[in-house]
Amino acid sequence: MTRRQLLGIGGTLALTAATGLSTAAALSRRPAATGAELRSAIPLPPAFRTPLPLPPVLKPVSTSGGVDRYEVTQREVKMEILPGVRTPMWTYEGTFPGPTIEARRGRPITVTHRNELPVPTVVHLHGGRNTPTSDGYPADLVLPEGWPNPADGTSAMHQMADMSGTDGMSAMSGPSGMAGMRDPRAVVTRLTRDYTFATDQRSTMLWYHDHRMDFTAPAIWRGLAGLHFVRDDAEDALGLPAGAREVPLMIADRAFDADGKLKYPALDPSLRDRPGVREPYLAGVLGDVILVNGAPWPVHEVDAARYRLRILNASNARHYELEAVTDDGRRLDLVQIGADQGLLATPVTHRSLPIAPAERYDLIVDFTDVPVGGRVRIRNRLGSGRTRDVMAFRIARKAADDSRIPPVLARDMPSWHRSDAARVREFAFRAGRMHGRHGWLIGGRPFDPARTDVTVNLGDVEVWRLIADVHHPVHLHLVGFQVLSRGGRQPLAHDAGLKDTIALRPGESAEIITRFDGYRGRYLFHCHNAEHEDMGMMANLEIG
Template sequence: MSEQDDGRSGHARGVTRRQTLGIGGALGLTAATGLATAAALARRPSFTGDELRSAVPLPPAFQVPLPIPAVLAPVSTAGSANRYEITQREATVEILPGVRTPMWTYGGTFPGPTIESRRGRPITVRHRNELPVPTVVHLHGGRTPASADGYPTDLVLPEGWPDATRTGQGGHSMGTRDMSGRGMGAHGRDAMHDPRAVVTGPTRGYTFPLNQRATLLWYHDHRMDFTAPAIWRGLAGLHIVRDDTEDALGLPAGRHELPLMIADRAFAADGSLDYPSLDPTLRNRPGVREPYLAGVLGDVILVNGAPWPVHEVEAARYRLRILNASNARHYELEVLTDDGRRIDLVQIGADQGLLAAPVTHRLLPMAPAERYDVIIDFAGVPVGARVRVVNRLGSGRTRDVMAFRVARKVTDRSRIPRVLSRDLPTWRRSDATRVREISFRAGRMHGGHGWLIDGKPFDPARSDVTVRFGDVEVWRLIADVHHPVHLHLVGFHVLARGGGRPLRHDAGLKDTISLRPGESAEIITRFDGYRGRYLFHCHNAEHEDMGMMANLEIV
């Protein structure tokens, strides 16, 4: 294998055989022969990362009931905005039956409480940080002013945080980002300074105008260098935006609408969550141990915080609001009866809301941070029968996701309209003021392995892409291995993949696109909503922490 130490080349140096296999072969081949070789892998299922194995006995599948996260009640609905309060705190919860697991939580639960809001009615969520480290809250998919978007250096410090007296006027010292662990950690003395950071503590209010389409969003920690372990420890929750137009469609609702947060985890012998951090305190030294540089996978599949759960359903249509909240694991979902009959997944929405018309899938791929709004019809399943949701990309225990058991016949008055939405944007390639080409590749950073955008690791003090407010642009995104690319603030349409047509699951308005190994894809969007500093990044959370993030300035 050739070695190159030019960080701009986007090539990894010294990749071990274990890493190469863990990344699915693509990174090693890319480092040796470039994207032409990796392009041949684009048609193969992705497997990016290495799997942790739990050291505690795991329960059988399909025995734990599916929990439904509680909907958070506002503390005030007076005036022009609803107001909510969430305390970020440590809690011990039961994930595996009979096992107590310490977690970092929003409000003491995992997932955190679900926030339900109405399109066009602002909300303010006041977070109080009682965790042992700084945090940042990002509403993923939100059309949010930059001041409340959760920029990675806009920290909320806990009381008594040792750096609190050294932040200066709105700034915060960010540490040297050496992913091999040989340099100073984040918040260290040898620091790079972000003069635009806004540091508060221990509370901060985030105001979300919610002038956006009805859809499923999610909120999670976004602290620089430590997003991956913070989400792994439990800092994630759902946010549903509703509106009158969607309510009038007659889609399955009430008990026939299920939010499903899918995430993988692994457990240590004492019942705690296992994660390969270089610094388990998450205070100084960012990064993970070498075998997991491409991403951390767990061997337990959780849905709404329960392992391989089962849910009792009626013989009717159900609307499943699905989020892949895993750090690095990809899924290809398939729904099967126990006698092997496949049930269709009828997609009605994507990351940013309803499609123009339904799209029927037999298999549905999901990358980290993607959301799909799908309907499953249990009407043809006999009472007492079981329906399994499986992951075609998994093996062993990770092949199972969850199950449904049909309990009774009912009269179902829901429907799936042939026209779902008429308000999708209709940008054309000819509308674009600019076409950009942006690469996502492995490389060298600060003396260690990293993941780079256009050959550079993230630097909050650098402007990477500047766009004019209101402009339409086409971005051509290029990957070496599998990268789910997320743009803050805006939704986009997928124009093309590999020079060809988009895939069926690319329909609708998205904010995250799953790039396959060696693949290029074109997206189109209009940069409107708000001016300010935003981000785009890979949502493989380990890649993000190891440099695969860039600044987007809307001016």
């Protein structure tokens, strides 16, 4: 890959700044990747030697009163990511990924988070049908011990000068970014916060991660992410692969310094005052090490049988196109049975599958015809060099398999039609210049927590048309949606089912349809390229 390709849109933005080209002209180059790649300064291990770790399942501290209660401490630990190297990580309960929460549909849970990190945090259950108070709004901080109280409802994570007289754009363009904006609705707690979830949603795999305004990207990069499953009786009765043959896979890229620390181009490595990244990485930070469940290019022993793979792309900016390839070059079918928001109506078979940051896929891969001792590699068709490999499965033994893939998986899919829509809206996700600096905008405006961008009525069906300049994985809080079209044509095969994140490709438009039900209150929609999100690409959604 050339340096120009490697820098992708990061280099394009630098060119815009240096030459004064318009953003549109610069972006017309259609870079191959949105982001720039960090190079590790430490020798990297060979692929397919490290065993795949499985995240521990968190046990509730109480199950009384019909509510499962959990406790999670956010703390820094040193752990082995690269073999023989200790890396400082920010963690939930001392592990990366954080511990998995297993919930049952209709049974409420409460998770008490305790912040023992050096900076404020916010926890968002991504894909959850959450009340506004437990959705992890970016200004609803949990302050650590000794952190100053925000003044007068300011959403700042620290005491800062008032940016009076400036609009959202000028506040974004300043050295402290959006951190000085005021949010009169922010709910700030110290040390702990209870997040309560009704679990009133379809069975699916969700994930939880930090969502602090301006600093989401580096916090996730340092390790603040974990899995959260919702189960129900209907799914249990399908006969899908289960137990040891259901494998969660959190894929994330990272880079490492010479001493084994995580490498990240933060303007303020303390993550206290100045948000943002150095200019080459404005479009997104890519790593040169592919981790799965926190291990580099791991291998997992399996039976010659069907396996259910629950896949999350937890990378900040890297997109993947996954395929399963045997040692003799044969590609195995990837049978998709679920998307972000649960099971599909019927299975969809792929030979390869694109997955953007924050997207999840529920897949069945059948290893029955792979000989014992054989290997199946999961490869990334969008990668090059070491980033082309993701992980491998090694077939250890023949075994009985009574699992199945039913022709009908779910009968509870919503039947929304374009004619049901109360209104159609259009949102452009684009780079912008803000008083001489770069940002990422929705509808030409950067995020302002005090501004309501969209107001919808509870229960209304709407169609949203989303337009992108470069890669933008767009995520809606609270609701799932269906993809109506891409570029005026039919959705792609991987758009099936109910989603909460859609990957927009450079220059692409897509239409989605959803019903805004569940709860009234303030929510968000935003790009889930975490660097874009931190640099303004979020908007407020008020459901009334």
